[in-house]
Amino acid sequence: xxxxxxxxxxILGMGCAKFGxxxxxxxxxxxxxxxxxAMADAGIExxxxxxxxxxxxxxxxxxGPSGIPLAVALRLPDIGVTKVENYCASGTESFRGAVYAxxxxxxxIALAMGAEKLKDTGYGGLPxxxxxxxxxxxxxxxxxxxxxxxxxxxxxxxHGVGKDDLKRAMAHVSVKSHANGAKNPKAHxxxxxxxxxxxxxxxxxEPLGLFDCCGVSDGAACAIVTTPEIARALGKTDIVxxxxxxxxxxxxxxxxxxxxxxxxxxxxxxxxxKAYDEAGITDPRAQLSLIEVHDCFSVTELVTxxxxxxxxxxxxxxxxxxxxYDSDGAIPCQIDGGLKCFGHPIxxxxxxxxxxxxxxxxxxxGERQRQDNPVFALSxxxxxxxxxxxxxxxxxxxxxx
Amino acid sequence: xxxxxxxxxxxxxxxxxxQRSAIHATNGWFAGGLRGLAKGEKAVANWDEDSVTMALEAxxxxxxxxxxxxxxRVAIASTTLPFADRQNAGIVKxxxxxxxxxxxxxxxxxxxxxxxxxxxALGGNETTLVTATEITTPKPAxxxxxTSGDAAAAILVGTGTPIATLVASHSVTLxxxxxFREAGEAHDYDWEARWVRDEGFARIxxxxxxxxxxxxxxEGGAIxxxxxxxxxxxxxxxxxxxxxxxxxxxxxxxxxxxxxxxxAHALVMLAAALEKxxxxxxxxxxxxxxxxxxxxFEVTGAIGSVKPRLGVSGWLARRIESSNYAKYLFHRGLxxxxxxxxxxxxxxxxxxxxxxxxxxxxxxxGGRCTKTGTVQFPKSEVSVNxxxxxxxxxxxxxxAEVPAKVMTWTADALTYSPDPPxxxxxxxxxxxxxxxxxxxxxxGDALDVGADLRMMFRIKAFDENRGFRRYFWKAAPAF
Numbered sequence: 003x004x005x006x007x008x009x010x011x012x013i014l015g016m017g018c019a020k021f022g023x024x025x026x027x028x029x030x031x032x033x034x035x036x037x038x039x040a041m042a043d044a045g046i047e048x049x050x051x052x053x054x055x056x057x058x059x060x061x062x063x064x065x066g067p068s069g070i071p072l073a074v075a076l077r078l079p080d081i082g083v084t085k086v087e088n089y090c091a092s093g094t095e096s097f098r099g100a101v102y103a104x105x106x107x108x109x110x111i112a113l114a115m116g117a118e119k120l121k122d123t124g125y126g127g128l129p130x131x132x133x134x135x136x137x138x139x140x141x142x143x144x145x146x147x148x149x150x151x152x153x154x155x156x157x158x159x160x161h162g163v164g165k166d167d168l169k170r171a172m173a174h175v176s177v178k179s180h181a182n183g184a185k186n187p188k189a190h191x192x193x194x195x196x197x198x199x200x201x202x203x204x205x206x207x208e209p210l211g212l213f214d215c216c217g218v219s220d221g222a223a224c225a226i227v228t229t230p231e232i233a234r235a236l237g238k239t240d241i242v243x244x245x246x247x248x249x250x251x252x253x254x255x256x257x258x259x260x261x262x263x264x265x266x267x268x269x270x271x272x273x274x275x276k277a278y279d280e281a282g283i284t285d286p287r288a289q290l291s292l293i294e295v296h297d298c299f300s301v302t303e304l305v306t307x308x309x310x311x312x313x314x315x316x317x318x319x320x321x322x323x324x325x326x327y328d329s330d331g332a333i334p335c336q337i338d339g340g341l342k343c344f345g346h347p348i349x350x351x352x353x354x355x356x357x358x359x360x361x362x363x364x365x366x367x368g369e370r371q372r373q374d375n376p377v378f379a380l381s382x383x384x385x386x387x388x389x390x391x392x393x394x395x396x397x398x399x400x401x402x403x
Numbered sequence: 404x405x406x407x408x409x410x411x412x413x414x415x416x417x418x419x420x421x422q423r424s425a426i427h428a429t430n431g432w433f434a435g436g437l438r439g440l441a442k443g444e445k446a447v448a449n450w451d452e453d454s455v456t457m458a459l460e461a462x463x464x465x466x467x468x469x470x471x472x473x474x475x476r477v478a479i480a481s482t483t484l485p486f487a488d489r490q491n492a493g494i495v496k497x498x499x500x501x502x503x504x505x506x507x508x509x510x511x512x513x514x515x516x517x518x519x520x521x522x523x524a525l526g527g528n529e530t531t532l533v534t535a536t537e538i539t540t541p542k543p544a545x546x547x548x549x550t551s552g553d554a555a556a557a558i559l560v561g562t563g564t565p566i567a568t569l570v571a572s573h574s575v576t577l578x579x580x581x582x583f584r585e586a587g588e589a590h591d592y593d594w595e596a597r598w599v600r601d602e603g604f605a606r607i608x609x610x611x612x613x614x615x616x617x618x619x620x621x622e623g624g625a626i627x628x629x630x631x632x633x634x635x636x637x638x639x640x641x642x643x644x645x646x647x648x649x650x651x652x653x654x655x656x657x658x659x660x661x662x663x664x665x666x667a668h669a670l671v672m673l674a675a676a677l678e679k680x681x682x683x684x685x686x687x688x689x690x691x692x693x694x695x696x697x698x699x700f701e702v703t704g705a706i707g708s709v710k711p712r713l714g715v716s717g718w719l720a721r722r723i724e725s726s727n728y729a730k731y732l733f734h735r736g737l738x739x740x741x742x743x744x745x746x747x748x749x750x751x752x753x754x755x756x757x758x759x760x761x762x763x764x765x766x767x768x769g770g771r772c773t774k775t776g777t778v779q780f781p782k783s784e785v786s787v788n789x790x791x792x793x794x795x796x797x798x799x800x801x802x803a804e805v806p807a808k809v810m811t812w813t814a815d816a817l818t819y820s821p822d823p824p825x826x827x828x829x830x831x832x833x834x835x836x837x838x839x840x841x842x843x844x845x846x847g848d849a850l851d852v853g854a855d856l857r858m859m860f861r862i863k864a865f866d867e868n869r870g871f872r873r874y875f876w877k878a879a880p881a882f
Binding site: 124132135139140141143144145147149151152153159205207208253255257258263264387388389 | 752788825873
């Protein structure tokens with residue numbers, strides 16, 4: 003039985019670019035922005051980095067599908083750089099690569115970068131891409147909101163939740179994230195919204211209105227990881243370690259067999275169970291301090307609360323309406339604004355979530371800092387569609403927890 | 404004892420009925436003379452339909468309850484076939500999931516293409532599925548725009564227990580050009596209707612009908628159904644009178660409810676007549692176009708023993724009224740709208756992958772695990788069964804005729820669709836099998852979880868860069 007990743011790797015430093023419509027910057031400049039903050043935090047020189055991983059899902063920054071864009075942007079010292087992509091889990095994938103490299107003993111210090119430049123497409127939303135010759139002949143050419151909106155029809159059907167109740171719970175998710183994003187200077191959207199605004203917004207994909215959808219942004223985030231021993235040797239006293247890293251990828255069961263009911267993410271449930279086991283968490287509802295989940299759409303966040311085994315199945319919408327996940331609730335969700343307001347540059351998102359959790363555990367989150375000394379913080383990404391996806395979970399926490 | 408003749412029949416009429424008053428409301432300022440034609444409605448194909456998809460639906464209608472392996476040849480007759488060089492009948496064959504060992508034939512070039520194809524089938528000895536189909540695109544504000552409609556029909560001819568047999572036929576061929584359309588052109592050019600009526604229909608068809616009756620050895624009064632697939636009012640009555648055919652025998656040309664479906668109209672009217680015909684009755688089908696084809700059928704005692712799934716009357720009853728003339732114009736490429744950047748998606752089809760996956764893509768053939776019974780789409784080497792990933796156990800499992808239900812759905816206003824919002828979702832086939840499907844032909848709020856579905860063969864995407872259209876199956880409301 004594998005021993006898992008728990009406490010084998012420490013986060014030495016992190017950085018995050020300002021997310022948003024970064025019309026004036028290319029991806030290499032955004033990566034540098036995140037990198038410089040992370041390096042200053044880590045207190046190391048570039049020559050001390052043994053290997054690097056780049057997570058990006060769409061455009062390959064003019065140089066092609068390789069690690070070269072990251073190496074060039076940061077002028078890394080001819081080390082091994084690998085590009086990884088796994089839809090919206092790409093940022094967490096780059097983190098996984100770096101963490102595993104350190105845990106294996108192959109590297110002392112490794113760097114993970116996630117970046118995406120989405121605002122060069124010429125329109126809002128994600129670029130329309132082929133998914134391969136065969137898929138394009140039998141699959142649908144829908145949008146991301148259209149794919150995720152289907153969770154709502156299935157959730158209502160399975161749990162007997164009224165259309166208005168679900169819509170209000172979804173709206174609460176968005177109102178909450180906007181309120182949180184308003185306190186975050188690096189967030190893309192920093193304006194609070196009202197329940198009425200959310201409920202009456204134009205429909206994007208039934209039943210998702212404009213405010214049920216996350217921002218499409220440019221951005222980058224970076225992590226530098228090492229062993230706890232090296233971190234201490236480098237002078238770090240307040241150590242944040244990796245408690246769990248789990249990834250679950252659909253094998254086609256949800257999409258092709260008839261066992262899945264469409265109202266939840268099978269992969270998240272699998273990854274969550276394994277992640278808690280790896281991190282030694284037995285009661286996530288009691289033990290998790292705060293969470294960052296893949297709120298690409300309000301309904302996604304809502305069902306994820308159940309898939310993470312925090313809310314009971316079919317009752318996540320009640321917890322949401324009760325304020326359980328608000329910034330002053332029992333477990334704040336998206337205390338930084340989430341994908342909804344911090345923004346969602348695909349490849350950067352996973353690392354942006356870990357960045358917020360890292361800041362919160364260290365008490366460095368400024369105006370939005372949670373005051374009850376967070377111990378365990380979970381981040382979660384979903385890539386693909388509800389019926390075929392990749393789900394990643396990263397739990398970090400105090401080294402002594 | 405087996406005989407040769409018509410074994411079954413079917414039709415297809417697209418669901419949308421464009422109100423002619425809506426056309427006139429837009430064009431009346433310019434073409435006020437069309438006011439007299441601004442009555443009733445015409446059937447117009449959806450953006451994702453063409454002559455091939457319509458022929459396929461007519462074929463499914465005709466083959467309901469019939470063993471498809473009986474079909475030895477497939478013919479498609481039309482002047483609006485989507486491919487000039489790719490056998491259109493071959494696409495129909497694949498979509499019907501017929502065995503590979505069948506013949507195929509595309510017949511085109513004239514308004515009587517359908518009757519020519521039907522005569523050829525009746526003159527042969529193979530069981531032939533004759534389909535006729537037309538999707539017309541007349542110039543806006545033309546008389547033809549008012550009178551035309553889109554439809555298809557199918558007649559299965561062969562050995563068995565015919566419901567009608569051919570008693571006599573007569574054809575004449577003359578290069579009488581009443582209208583024309585050069586290859587590659589979108590619209591027909593019409594000559595004066597009065598000349599067409601007097602010098603064409605009257606001078607060519609009257610003597611030909613007389614000759615046919617002489618060949619058959621009967622008088623006009625013996626005809627029970629006179630089918631004249633002509634849009635010009637009064638022509639069927641004129642021909643009937645001249646031939647001594649009773650007024651009551653003149654069949655409705657379906658002008659008010661459907662419109663004139665070009666080369667398909669002869670078989671549409673034949674399918675409509677066969678729905679009503681009784682044993683012993685005689686049907687005269689008079690099809691015009693650079694001469695004419697005349698076919699005289701006698702209905703047998705077997706009439707009523709086979710029925711189309713819906714037939715012309717059933718399809719006409721399945722309708723959604725539309726007064727959105729702009730939408731019709733856009734769908735026919737007659738009105739350029741700003742489709743937005745999302746429409747720039749490249750829909751190139753890898754012909755290698757299409758060939759490899761032709762059964763799944765064109766025939767909607769999935770897989771069934773012979774070990775566990777799990778049905779899945781598409782078929783794969785390793786079963787998707789959660790508890791038994793058996794390898795190499797799957798057999799072909801056709802899903803096109805299997806009913807399905809909505810599992811999840813959305814109405815997506817963001818993604819590009821020629822008919823926004825785009826409806827799609829996960830569907831479950833009754834008895835196993837699931838797929839993410841686009842929905843088509845849904846009206847208003849009819850779509851919800853659990854709704855019953857029927858699969859329909861449609862255009863999935865147009866590759867405008869290369870002039871290719873991609874077909875696949877979509878889910879429509881059950882009927």
